[in-house]
Amino acid sequence: MFNLDHAIAAWRRSLTHNAVFLPDDCAELEQHLRDQIAGLMAQGYTAEAAFQQSISEMGDYAHAEAEYGKVYWGKMTRPGPGQHALRARGAMLLNYGLVALRTLRRRLGYAVLHLAGLAVGLACCFIVLLYVQDELSYDRFHTKADRLFQLSQTRTFNDQDVGLLSMSEKTAEGLVDASPDVLGMVQLESETGLLRRPERNESFEEDEIVFASEGFFELFTFPLLAGRPADVLAAPGQVVLSQSIARKYFGNADPIGQVLLLEREARGGSTAEPIALTVAGMAADAPHTSSIQFDVVISGSTEVGSGDGRAPRLQRGLTYILIRSPGDQEGVATVFAEILQAIPTSFGTFKRAEVKPITDLHFTYFGERTFAGRTQFMYLFSIIAGLVLLIACINYVNLATAYAARRAKEVGVRKSLGANRWQLARQFLLETFMLTTLAGGLALLLVWLVLPAFNRFFDKAVALSGADDVLLFLGMAGVVGVVGLIAGSYPAVYLSRFQPSVVLKGTAQQGSRRSWLRQGLVVFQFTATVVLLMATFIVQQQLDFSQNRDLGFSGDQVLTMDLSASSLTQQRVAMQQTMLALPGVEQAALSSVVPGAFGSIAFGSPTDTANDPSDDVLVYIGQASPEFRATYGLQLQAGQFITPNGDGVVINETTGRRLGIMTIEAAEAVGQEVMLGRPVTVAGVVKDFHFKSVHDEIEPLALWNMAENPNAVTLSLKLSGDNLVETMEAIEAAWAPFAGYYPFTYRFVDEAFDAMYRQDQQLGQIFGMMSGIAILLSCFGLLGLIAFAAERRMKEVGIRKALGASARDIVVLLAREFALLVGLGIALAAPIAYVSAQKWLEDFAYRIDLGPGVFLFASTVALLIALLTVGYQALKTAHTNPVEALRGA
């Protein structure tokens, strides 16, 4: 049967749920509807037909909502019922807030931990946001960033891909001529050198000296503080200084027109005469988010060398182009590939041409892992922070639902006073948002405190300056909002579900049921935690493995000094003898290469006796004096090392194997003739040692006797390690008479090698820190859950004890369930960790074998910590006096 009152009530509900219909409006509309129905029924309609007709005449809901919405604020703000409603809403909000605060205060300890957990999770996320934002902002400051590209090529050399960044000026210009889409081209080459003012007797070593083509300041957005972009590099001998370098040499005086002398080029040849440079401009320091860094920019047309050898310095270098529009990239790449293919070259075979956006350079640099690993690092970092935040959210969900019973009465009272489910859900959601916002504020404070340490750790200059980064703060606010939603939704739904009739009778044991969701979340939490823990141990193990691996040489207490300046090169033997005579110096060797110093290693293009170029092997070549072996503790496998007068070559085992001149015994290779640019005889074979990055496999290497007129020379000193300070002072004193105004600079080989582990160490430390936080948070969640379970089962425990249960029985009773959950989490974690770790280890040429040990160890640690947490609370409960437990109701 159609019931008019029910029908009207149902219709009315559709209005009351919508805020634009005030209670007053609903009443008015309802009376309207009743009037209309009465009118129609008077005309002979049935109640049902009259109702349907009236409803349809009222027009559609969306239209009504829109129209009422237009006058809503006017109604709310004029004196009258609207304002009352508004005030009532405000009062309700205030009440929600007060109740939330009271609830928090009642369980202050947990509230603080909740807050701290969320704040730590959020802080991790914020830092990652800052980090990612900083990483992504690299090279975007150029106003033409979307149209700037770097050229490079990949060539295949004996089945090995070799990336080449540097190219000749001719090739680069060929592209500019061939493609109308290329609007501009700049080449540059960086090096280190000594600068001094002619009138002073003091020089400084500068690391970021760049020789650049004329258009450098026009193509790139490096603002000039003095000078015009088109002029400053137009003529030979012109130089642009960065602001800080200008201040270093000239203080506050105007540097324009001043002269500086470039004393030495560390790489690529010595200069007989110092080069006079005229300061033509001053540029703002390059931002830290620039892949191109410079202190000193010299015009590429500046001539170096002496006599007939004088030539413009910039003949080849890194090449950047500006194209007409970003869409032309592929067309330009095609033209570039054609040009490269047409060039006759003996160096391997052409594989592909690359035209890379300048904004990608930060992530896709050739060679060193530090660059290639950046994207991976960024993802890993984000995932870890997300996991920590999720663990914090889960804690909140678990505890909020576990403690729901305590708020059941409040829900019951509110519901009987007329609150509907949605209003209650809103209240609890609001509570969560209050808490997360507070946590967000705390997190911001935390980030601000941690940021300096973070920057030092990562060599970053990330700043928390909100003024210019609205987007970042919006992102942070978004994260806080999402966290509030994730953490708050389920508790809100769960709490608002209580039936007042049940909870107010006091018989309900809400939250006592096993919640599958809660158990699932605990399992997930421990899975995530244990994965992090396992990752920590694996990264640490790999790190120990690489650091303690035999590198094939000993860089311990070996110090290197750069003698590549021409005046120093000429005195090299005298310097070597003088240094060797010093007490504390055990060995002294001259060489063009030292382990770990990449710059000094030249590319060789040797062949074996066959003439097929595809059989070519890439061999790194270098020169060394006989003392090189003793200084670095190299192991001779066969034949003899470099002798003062011998002209044979010393190769490493890899060279022998790759050239096919030794199969089993190193001695096979000795005496054989090979082509290394010219035919040479192998005099000896040394055991493989890491002369490049520890991450790479050992490559072929060949060493010659130090030539009469070497280009680059490094003096390596093996120190005894006793009285290091005195030894260093003695070396510096011995240096001075030879060096004139060259500053005493040196480095330890060990330090150079340690630097190669830096990124792995960073990763290890991040994993360590994050898994520590994750364990702490997970255990805190566990502690809350078991404390709740113990409290709920207080009477049960009392009865059991009264009937003779021992403390151990009680502990087992309480802890069993949680131990199972943690165990399940661990079981799930192991395969996840195994697969991820395998993938990470693929990058290492020399890696550990993943045995069950790491997994067992990490599992045991996690289980122990979890059991300790659970056991502590269980034991506390087990030792309560049963009388007290039973009496207190």
Next chain:
Amino acid sequence: MPSLPKPLVAASIKPFVLSVLSDGPSYGYAIIQRVHDITRGQIHYTTSTLYPVLHSLENQGFLTSYWQTSVEGPRRKYYRLTAKGAKALAKEKQQWLDVHTALMQLWGPSPALGS
């Protein structure tokens, strides 16, 4: 009678409501009925048209509202014209008359319309 085009209904709702209320306080359903009768069905407001307009006029201070229980029972929300509303009505009236006069001048003696 066919209903009038929407823009005309929308434009005339303010003078209609104010004019109906100038006869004395009334409530929504009665206003709709009155306008319906007077226009012989050409204008029939829906609730979602009329009530927001009433509320808007009240927001502007042209009307006041009060709940009144009639003798036979139902509580209804009545709207009463204020002094400000009366002034607004006078102004509306003048504007509509101006339009009307102007149109009549064009149409009145016109032979085209006369035939």
